[in-house]
Each structure stands twice: as structure tokens, then as C-alpha cells.
Amino acid sequence: MSSRAPRPGSVTFVVFLMWLFALGSIIGGVLILSNQDKVVVIGADPSTYAWASIIIGVFMALLAISLSLGSRLIRFLVILTMLVRIALDVYAWITIDNISVPQVAVSIIFALLVIGLLSTRRAAEFFRG
Template sequence: MAARPGSVTFVAVLTYINGILNVVGGVILLIARDQVAAPTGGGVAGVTTAAIVSILLGVIVIIVARGLLRGSSGARVVVTVVMIVDILNGVLLLFTNQVASGVVQILWSLLIVVLLFTRRANGFFAGR
């Protein structure tokens, strides 16, 4: 059984942080959607959709992040899929003229996916 590499622990911490930030950011965006949509020119529906997707993804990520620490391949797959959806949500943010938020969300999610598939991480998840 392979020892858990530091990169997997780091990814689990980033994943928890990502989930919390998605929920908090989604709630804030949902509350302030009228103020965000008007000045940016993005539609209220687009901002509302991005907020709800952020909240849902955040909850899912928080739930499965623990599995990463245990070496669960299922958790790895779920987090990877959620990060891909998170990247798509970041692209949606770009189209609602929230460029900074979208870029940060895309880069953060890409970092998590890349670190989940390093050689040592692959060995850890294969050994479970």
C-alpha cells in the first residue's frame, strides 16, 4: 500500500477550500445578482445559474474531499468531474463579464486536476 503523497494531501486541502469558496461565493453572487448583472451587462439568469452551479459544486466537493485523503478512486473521479464542471462554470463567468472570478476559478480547478494525476498520486490511488 503506497503512502499518501504530499500532493494528494495538498489537493485534498485545496479541494476543501474550493468547496467552501464555491458555496460562499455562490451565496454572495445569488444575493447580489441584481447588482452584479446590471453593471456588467450580463443577464440575471446567467448570474443566477452561475451562482447555483457554484453552490451545488461546492457542496459536492466538500462531501467527497474526505475520500481523497483515504485514497478513494471514486472520490478522485468525482472531484475530477466536478472540477471540469467548475472549469465550465468559470467559462460561464467569463461570458457574464466576471473575468477575474472566471479566470481564478478555471486556474484553481486546473491545478487540482493536474495534481490529482501526478505519478505519485496515480500510484497512491492505484494501491488502494
Template sequence: MAARPGSVTFVAVLTYINGILNIIGGVILLITRDQMAGPNGGSVAGITTAAIISILLGIIVVIVARGLLRGSPGARTVVTVVMVIDILNGVLMLFTGQLASGIVQILWSLLIIVLLFTRRANGFFTGR
């Protein structure tokens, strides 16, 4: 059984942070949706949907992050899929004028994906 590489522990911590930030962001979006809707914003229904999706993805990521620490290949797959969705959301942010947020989200998600698939991480996840 391979020892857990530091990069996997680091990714698990980043994943926990990502999930918590998704939950917090979704809750803030839910609370402020009426102020965000309007002529230059989206519809209340669209904002509510985005907030709920953010909260649900955050909960999934927090739950699955524990599996990363145990070396679960399924957890790595779920986190990778969620990070790809986050990248796509970051690209969408770029096209909606949220340049800094989009770039940060894309780079954060790419970092997590890259660290999940290093040689040592591959050995850890396949050795389970």
C-alpha cells in the first residue's frame, strides 16, 4: 500500500476549501438574489438555480474530499468531474464580465486536477 503523497493531502485541503467556499457563495447568492436580479442582472429563478447548484456541488465536494485522503479512485473521479464543471463555470464567468473571478476559478480547479494526477498520486490511488 503506497503512502499518501503530500500533494494528495494538499489537494484534499484545497478540495475542502473549494467545497466550503461553494456552499458559502451559494448561500450568499440565495440571500442577495433579489438585489442581484434586475435590468443588468439575471432572473431571480436563474440566480436561485445557480445558488442551489453551488450549494449542492459544495456539499458533494466536502463529502468526497474525505475519500481523497483514503485513496478512493471514485472520490478522485468525482472531484475531477466537479473541477471540470468549475472550469466551465469559470469560462462562463469570463464571458459575463467577471474576469478576475473566472481566472481564479479556472486556475484553482486546474491546480487541483494537475495535483490529483501526478505520478505519486496515481500510484497512491491505483495502489488501493
């Protein structure tokens, strides 16, 4: 019999959000790469942001797959990835002229939600188990 606490719904919801986030990052990066002539980045190449977004998206998908196993390391990496995602979104908000502000705002809100859901008492018990 396992002594691990049952996985709370908040952790399952985070896995779902991570998949949404990962797919959004990958699709957004691909769209920027395919429309570079229409994207203006102040002092940088649009492909830099696009590739960073794609790489983070793939990394988040891998973390989503592993998160449900209950590893504290994976939990830490997910929270760290969300912090990097927030930083990348803020960077994009500042440097890309015609960026979709609602998309960036939703991305930041989702990242904060993931951090909050992984920081609950029940989630902590699950990852300690």
C-alpha cells in the first residue's frame, strides 16, 4: 500500500493547463516564425522570441507528462518554467510592437494560476508523499 497522498484535483487541473500552455507556446512560436515579415520586435529578431516560445512549449509538454507522477523536482521545474514564461511574456509585451495584449495577459494569468495551484497545502502533501 502506498503512503502517497491522493493526487488532488488542483494537480490534475495543472497538468491540463500545462498542456494548454505548451500548445499555445508552440503554436504562437510557429505563427511568429511563419509571419516574421508582419512582426516587429524592437532591437531584436522575431525568430528569437519565436524559437524561445517553441522551446519552452516543448519543455512544458514534457513537464506536464511527468507532473502527475508526484516528483518534487518536477513540481519545482514547473513553477520555475512558469516564472520564465512570465518573464518571456513581459519581454514580448515590451519589445513587440503589434503583440496581442489579451493573449499575453491570459498567458501571464495562467502561469500565476499554475503556480498558485501547485502551492496549495494538498498539493504539497501529494508531492511530499
